[in-house]
Amino acid sequence: MRNNIGIIIHREFAERVAKKSFIITTLLMPVLMLLMMAAPALIMAFSTPSDKHLAVIDESGVMFSPIEEGTKDIEYLTVNQVKAPLDSVIADHGYDGVLFIGADVVENPRNTFLYLHDAGSMEVENTINSILKQKIEDTRLRAYNIENLQQIMAEVEADVHVSTIRIDDDGKEESTSSTISMFIGMAMTFILYMFLLMYGQMVMTSIIEEKNNRVLELVVSSVKPIQLMLGKILGVGLVAVLQVFIWGVLICLMSAFVVPLLMPESITSQVEMMNAGTLDMASGVDPDMLRAVGMFTSVGYLATLFGYILLFLVGGFLFYASIFAAIGSAVDNIQDASQLQSFAIIPIIVALVFSMSVATDPNTSAAFWFSMIPFTSPMVMLARIPFGIPHWEIWVSVVVLYISFVIMAWIAAKIYRVGIFMYGKKPTVRDLIKWARYK
Amino acid sequence: MNIIEARNITKKYTGHMALDDVSVSIPKGTIYGLLGPNGAGKTTLIRIINHITAPDSGEVIFDGHRLCADDVVHIGYLPEERGLYKKMKVGDQAMFFAKLKGLGSKEAETQLKQWFERFGIMDWWGKKVEELSKGMAQKVQFIVTVLHRPKLLIFDEPFSGFDPINADLLKREILKLRDEGATVIFSTHNMESVEALCENFSLINRSHNILSGNVAEIRSRMGADNYKLTFQGSPEALFTSLGDRVLRHKIGAPAETPQGLTYSAELKLQPGTPMREFISLANEAVDIVTFDRALPSMNEIFIKTVEQSNAAADVAKALRAN
Known part of the structure; x- marks a missing residue:
């Protein structure tokens, strides 16, 4: 009996890790994640908008030249001013569309219309909007007849960016950015959400399968049911840990060796200057961007993040897998499980949704309590950690989570012990509670 | 000397009594039939003897001491409803079960190979279980049940799913294990095989042990x-x-x-x-x-005893209702 739990863990672990699907997802996921992160930039880089050739009917007589000027940096937009009735120009398919500018456009800026033959694009609309807005504002300003207007405008313009500096309990200063913290928090939460659902359900379905093909009857003749249940949870959990660990190592390696190669030297040196505190913020660089780059090239920081993910992944998984195990033991097939499963899935989803709001303001009292309650704490805490919350909060949350696992596993084992021999009837929650109370 | 002494076992589930004050003594080195209609409580009794479930009251003495978790390595149990991990290879699976019963890797492998040779199934070793037929899988299950040379073997309907030739092979193996000193508990609805194999039996009906004793003796007494x-x-x-x-x-x-x-x-x-x-x-x-x-067959004894017991119970119930 003694080391049987080890044999069970070994079987559960080996069976899953040897699968091709595991190897493929483990190796491909980091690549996919990086692609997803880089996707917006890549899409921008690779998709050149199709050229648009517009006709302009400018009844105000003051807008045409600014549009012409504006198109200088926008290669894909060429315009021709035409003086013809609108209907006939629209009918002329030599143009992609017609921009109609009303005579009273300065007083009534909404009197502009864009007629297009094919689908509109936000790009074109935004370009036209901003050019017209600028021109109309200029025209209106000019109406006040202020002297040296151009010079005043240039002097007044300001580029504002607040640099947030967090002072931790030791009085150490650390420059932070809420935006980056938010994104990192959400990303970690989402990874955890995926793992809790995927691996939790894996425990459940595999118990249902064992029960279904009656191999359970054979196994429990040599292993105590609680050992079998814990062995399965730990075996599957080890697979999850291995996967996250491999991802962490891959991403750290990439950030140490691949990212610096891809990064232009100017940015790398700016990051170094920022870290050294010598960067001139007025030089027109985007500090958020630099900070993000700094984080992705800081192996130590990434490793810490993965450390936190592992800590909460293990605790959260053990806790939720116990619930999933109890449900799996009670039912005969996946269909019957769907109803009971909601007891595990709904809190996970609530935690995910709540984490998103926590990621915008991590310091509310609701955020604090949700990051302590074991049902939501793993995800909500991960969303808060990047903001640099006090360490004691993290440790209290971890301790509560792991103690809750022990309690939940104890209850689950009682249900499991009875559930695995119950066939036929679809159990209700009341049944599960009754089973948990059996001697 | 009895290997199993189950004394006054009672087990209650919500809504019904699975076993009510059942006592059974199983002598060492014999084949013992555990008989009874469906739902009588046999499987519950087997699970209790096998330390899978605990009785509400009563005790089980195994080989002279109170049954404990460590005794499970001395028991081999082939349940009636049985399966194997479908996606696992036959050899890996047999090794897994052998290790659970406390065998070391080397020992497990040599013993398994011997059994596989004897049953002529060596070429299944690397196959996945889902590729095997039901009867084939049953053979593998039989091997993993007996592999660790348990003192007590519990077979629940061992012959179901076997063709006559393989059933005969199995019967010979069971007798051989008995001759080597193992005790066998044999639960079945096939009364002919009880006559052929069992020395003693107990008949469980509606959670009571209604008839226990030596097969030959009871047949001659009833006859x-x-x-x-x-x-x-x-x-x-x-x-x-x-x-x-x-x-x-x-x-x-x-x-x-x-x-x-x-x-x-x-x-x-x-x-x-x-x-x-x-x-x-x-x-x-x-x-x-x-x-x-004219000795009555076990079949006749089974039917007659169960019917009498049911009738008596119904009468008692009717009396109580009045």
């Missing part, structure tokens, strides 16, 4: 004063001659034989009728061809 007589001559003359010594009789249609019409009769005699007197009276009336005791 006391029952005789089978084949004769030539007039049945009327026979019954006149025997008078009220015959309590009940059943007589079949006569068969035409070269010696003439032959009748076959089953007779239940007045208890205590001397054999000599009976034979001489019968001999005066008809020509006796054969005369033998």
Whole structure:
């Protein structure tokens, strides 16, 4: 009996890790994640908008030249001013569309219309909007007849960016950015959400399968049911840990060796200057961007993040897998499980949704309590950690989570012990509670 | 010496009593039949003996001491409903179960290979279980049940799913294990195999042990004063001659034989009728061809005992209701 739990863990672990699907997802996921992160930039880089050739009917007589000027940096937009009735120009398919500018456009800026033959694009609309807005504002300003207007405008313009500096309990200063913290928090939460659902359900379905093909009857003749249940949870959990660990190592390696190669030297040196505190913020660089780059090239920081993910992944998984195990033991097939499963899935989803709001303001009292309650704490805490919350909060949350696992596993084992021999009837929650109370 | 002494076992589930004060003693080195209708409580009793479930009250003595978790390595249990991990290879799976029973890797492998050779299934070693037929999988299950040489073997319907040839192979293996010193608990609905294999049995019905004992002894006790007589001559003359010594009789249609019409009769005699007197009276009336005791089959004993017990229970229930 003694080391049987080890044999069970070994079987559960080996069976899953040897699968091709595991190897493929483990190796491909980091690549996919990086692609997803880089996707917006890549899409921008690779998709050149199709050229648009517009006709302009400018009844105000003051807008045409600014549009012409504006198109200088926008290669894909060429315009021709035409003086013809609108209907006939629209009918002329030599143009992609017609921009109609009303005579009273300065007083009534909404009197502009864009007629297009094919689908509109936000790009074109935004370009036209901003050019017209600028021109109309200029025209209106000019109406006040202020002297040296151009010079005043240039002097007044300001580029504002607040640099947030967090002072931790030791009085150490650390420059932070809420935006980056938010994104990192959400990303970690989402990874955890995926793992809790995927691996939790894996425990459940595999118990249902064992029960279904009656191999359970054979196994429990040599292993105590609680050992079998814990062995399965730990075996599957080890697979999850291995996967996250491999991802962490891959991403750290990439950030140490691949990212610096891809990064232009100017940015790398700016990051170094920022870290050294010598960067001139007025030089027109985007500090958020630099900070993000700094984080992705800081192996130590990434490793810490993965450390936190592992800590909460293990605790959260053990806790939720116990619930999933109890449900799996009670039912005969996946269909019957769907109803009971909601007891595990709904809190996970609530935690995910709540984490998103926590990621915008991590310091509310609701955020604090949700990051302590074991049902939501793993995800909500991960969303808060990047903001640099006090360490004691993290440790209290971890301790509560792991103690809750022990309690939940104890209850689950009682249900499991009875559930695995119950066939036929679809159990209700009341049944599960009754089973948990059996001697 | 008994390997199992189950004393006053009671187990209650919500809504029904699975076992009510059941006691069973299983002598070492014998094959013991555990019989009973479906839902009588046999599987619950087996699970309790196997330390899978705990009784509400009562105790199980295993080999002289109170049954504990570590005894499980001395027990091999082949459940009625049994399966294997479908996606796992046969060899890996057999090794997994062998290790659970406490065998080391090397030992498990050599022993398994011997069994696989003996059963002629060595080429299944690397196959996935889902590729095997039901009977094939049953063989693997049998091997992993007996591999660790347990002192006590529990087989629940071991022959289901086997063709006659393989069932016979299995029967020989079970007898061989018994001869090597193992005790076998054998739960089945196949009463012929009980007659062929079991020394002792218990009959469980509606959570009670309603009949326990030695197979031969109970058959002869239940068959006391029952005789089978084949004769030539007039049945009327026979019954006149025997008078009220015959309590009940059943007589079949006569068969035409070269010696003439032959009748076959089953007779239940007045208890205590001397054999000599009976034979001489019968001999005066008809020509006796054969005369033998009519032992009831286990099948008859099963049906009769269960029906009597059910009737008695129903009467008791009706009385209580009034």
